[in-house]
Amino acid sequence: MAKAATKKAPARKATATKAPAKKAAAKTPAKAAAGKTTAKTAAKAAKKPVKGAAASNGILTLRTIADTLSEMHELPRRQANEILTQVIELIAKSLKKGDKIRLSGLGILQVRKRAARMGRNPQTGEPIKIKASKKIAFRPAKELKEAV
Known part of the structure; x- marks a missing residue:
């Protein structure tokens, strides 16, 4: 077991050294593009939020x-x-x-109960029992639907 642990340690170091190299390569084109100003870049800068x-x-x-x-x-x-x-x-x-939470103009947040049910394990296909649970549901308001 000790041999397996020593083999894994160098592998982690190797992947750690590769990651910064990829980041450096990814940053280089971005820096080169940052020096160029085009109409598109100027338009994007003007649209950037304050x-x-x-x-x-x-x-x-x-x-x-x-x-x-x-x-x-x-x-x-x-x-x-x-x-x-x-x-x-x-x-x-x-x-x-x-409780239900009604936020006017936004919608309603509420807790809904999900009943226990039978499901299937997708890998093996064997049936499994899924416990009852609660989930948070959001129902958007009419104003929000129309705005989007």
């Missing part, structure tokens, strides 16, 4: 929401972040109790 707006990768995080709220309402960022955190905790507690 601090506090949605992230450039299309994901809106709690941090960006907190930053936007702090700018809009002239609050410290820390206070806006605490408010959002408390709202999320309140929603989680309400869902845990089994």
Whole structure:
């Protein structure tokens, strides 16, 4: 067993040394392209959101929401972040109790119960029992559907 462990250790080091080389190779073309300014690049830069707006990768995080709220309402960022955190905790507690949460203009969050059922193991095909569970369901509001 000791021999097997020593053989695996060098393999891990080898993969660790390969990963930075790939990253360096991936960064080199990006750096070269960064020096060139084209009309497309300038247009993308103009469209880039200002601090506090949605992230450039299309994901809106709690941090960006907190930053936007702090700018809009002239609050410290820390206070806006605490408010959002408390709202999320309140929603989680309400869902845990089994309450429905209606957010006008956004939709309804509620806990739904899934009954126990029989399923199949996809690899072996043998039947298995799946326990009853709860899941959080979101039903979007009409305004949100129309906006999207």
